Amino acid sequence: MAAAVNVVVLGELARHFLLLSLLSIGGANSILPEIQRRAVDVEGWMTSAEFTQMFALSQAAPGPNVLIVSLVGWKAAGYVGAVVAMAAMCAPSSVLTYQIANAWDRFRDAPWRIATQVAVAPVTVGLILASGYVLTRSIDHEWQAYVLTATIAAVGFMSRVHPLWLLGVGAILGAMGLV
Amino acid sequence: MRVGVTAAAPAPTDVGLKDLFTGFLQVGISGFGGVLPFARRMLVEERRWLTADEFNEILALAQFLPGPNIVNVSVIVGRRFQRVAGSVAASVGLMLMPLAILLTLATLYAGVAQYPIVQRATHGVSAAAAGLMIAVALKMGQPLRKSAWKIVIASAAFIAIGVVRLPLVWVLAVLGPLSYAIAWRLR
Numbered sequence: 001m002a003a004a005v006n007v008v009v010l011g012e013l014a015r016h017f018l019l020l021s022l023l024s025i026g027g028a029n030s031i032l033p034e035i036q037r038r039a040v041d042v043e044g045w046m047t048s049a050e051f052t053q054m055f056a057l058s059q060a061a062p063g064p065n066v067l068i069v070s071l072v073g074w075k076a077a078g079y080v081g082a083v084v085a086m087a088a089m090c091a092p093s094s095v096l097t098y099q100i101a102n103a104w105d106r107f108r109d110a111p112w113r114i115a116t117q118v119a120v121a122p123v124t125v126g127l128i129l130a131s132g133y134v135l136t137r138s139i140d141h142e143w144q145a146y147v148l149t150a151t152i153a154a155v156g157f158m159s160r161v162h163p164l165w166l167l168g169v170g171a172i173l174g175a176m177g178l179v
Numbered sequence: 180m181r182v183g184v185t186a187a188a189p190a191p192t193d194v195g196l197k198d199l200f201t202g203f204l205q206v207g208i209s210g211f212g213g214v215l216p217f218a219r220r221m222l223v224e225e226r227r228w229l230t231a232d233e234f235n236e237i238l239a240l241a242q243f244l245p246g247p248n249i250v251n252v253s254v255i256v257g258r259r260f261q262r263v264a265g266s267v268a269a270s271v272g273l274m275l276m277p278l279a280i281l282l283t284l285a286t287l288y289a290g291v292a293q294y295p296i297v298q299r300a301t302h303g304v305s306a307a308a309a310g311l312m313i314a315v316a317l318k319m320g321q322p323l324r325k326s327a328w329k330i331v332i333a334s335a336a337f338i339a340i341g342v343v344r345l346p347l348v349w350v351l352a353v354l355g356p357l358s359y360a361i362a363w364r365l366r
Contacts, residue, residue: 019348020347021245021246022245022246023245023347023348023351024245024246024247025245025351026242026248027242027246027247027248028247029312029315031347032312033340033341033344033347034340034346034347037344037346052305053288053292053301053305054285055305055308056301056302056304056305056308057281057284057285057288057301058281059304059305059308059311060211060284060304060308061211061277061280061281061284062207062208062209062210062211062214062276062277062280063207063208063210063214063274063276063277063278063280063281064207064210064213064214064247064249064250064273064274064277065213065247066247066249066250067277067278067281070278070281070282071281071285074282074285079282082278082282083278086274086278089246089247090246090247090250090270090274092246093244093245093246093247093250093251094246094250094251094254094266094270096244096245096246097240097241097244097246097251097254097255098254098255098258098263098266100240100244101240101254101255101258101259104240111363111366112363113243114366115359115362115363115366116243116359116362117239117243118362118366119355119358119359119361119362119363120243120358121319121322121323121329122323122328122329122330122332122333122336122358123332123333123336123351123354123355123358124319125316125319125320125323125333125336126332126333126334126335126336126337126340126354127336127337127340127347128312128315128316128319129313129316129317129320129333129337129341130336130337130339130340130341130342131312131316131341132309132310132312132313132315132316133313133337133341133342134340134341134344135305135308135309135312136306136309136310136313139302139305139306139309140306140309145302145306148303148306148307148310149306149307149309149310149313150310151310152306152307152309152310152311152314153310153311153313153314153317154314155310155314156310156311156313156314156315157313157314157317157318162211163211163213163311164211166307166310166311167211167304167307167308167311169303169307170303170304170305170306170307170308171300171301171303171304171307172300172303173303174299174300174301174302174303174304174306175296175299175300175303176299177299178303179299179302179303179306
């Protein structure tokens with residue numbers, strides 16, 4: 001009963017991403033380890049290696065970073081899964097954003113609003129650094145790959161080179177069998 | 180200063196649903212690894228729907244809230260001109276093409292994924308992309324350097340999620356209020 005299974009998986013996709021939508025402070029980059037934890041460890045929709053492939057694809061394609069979510073849905077339940085996962089990921093935060101925008105002028109300068117923004121920043125930075133770390137640990141197995149990741153991190157941090165060039169360098173070095 | 184996010188200020192009414200859809204459609208396919216700069220270009224420089232200040236204000240709100248920042252921007256801009264229908268037109272326009280392109284790529288990729296050269300290239304791309312993620316975190320972390328408590332909170336989030344791999348819900352439930360309490364005391 002593939003269809004029945006699919007409905008269950010679609011429900012699980014919706015449940016996970018409806019929640020993650022509201023937890024994704026700082027955007028999709030903050031929740032990559034959590035997406036990986038749920039998709040790989042909890043639900044078994046894909047292997048860790050497949051998750052990193054999906055991550056690579058989503059980074060190499062045009063569009064917002066959040067699109068990794070659609071590939072998780074696609075792996076779990078095909079094209080419908082991709083749309084369900086994306087919709088679930090965007091709907092709660094969008095509704096919240098719409099509602100808050102109505103009242104933004106009233107609390108824009110409120111002390112609690114400013115304190116919230118100050119409080120969120122370090123948490124976001126820690127989460128995104130964790131994303132980089134978790135991805136590195138699951139992608140890099142040999143020292144060459146660690147050197148590549150560290151070099152790209154340093155170049156990306158210190159220069160304004162377009163990210164696509166750096167991904168291209170990774171693709172070429174990888175294809176040549178050097179990482 | 181006119182504030183961009185509420186409808187209190189008289190907004191241009193000539194930005195229709197079709198404009199919102201096509202404007203954000205263009206933004207969606209423009210950027211690799213983040214499309215915010217392209218959203219700014221479209222909104223402020225090309226179509227002039229917003230002033231630079233209005234865009235900054237909208238961006239501040241979008242980043243303040245959970246969810247993909249760029250989707251939040253599309254929701255706020257769409258709402259400003261055409262209420263709920265505008266938000267839907269803008270956000271669907273934003274995501275439609277990137278989603279179609281990515282799913283096409285993924286389907287094509289599945290057909291060639293078994294070739295060793297493709298696997299090796301993918302591995303190189305993901306190793307590089309992990310580096311880019313670290314670079315983003317370092318750039319965002321720059322302003323935190325002068326403040327010890329922010330470094331402690333950022334480190335705690337990093338260790339809890341990255342090293343110990345705790346569920347995000349619990350980490351946020353603890354670190355969120357803690358960080359807020361410190362920020363409130365020091366305000």
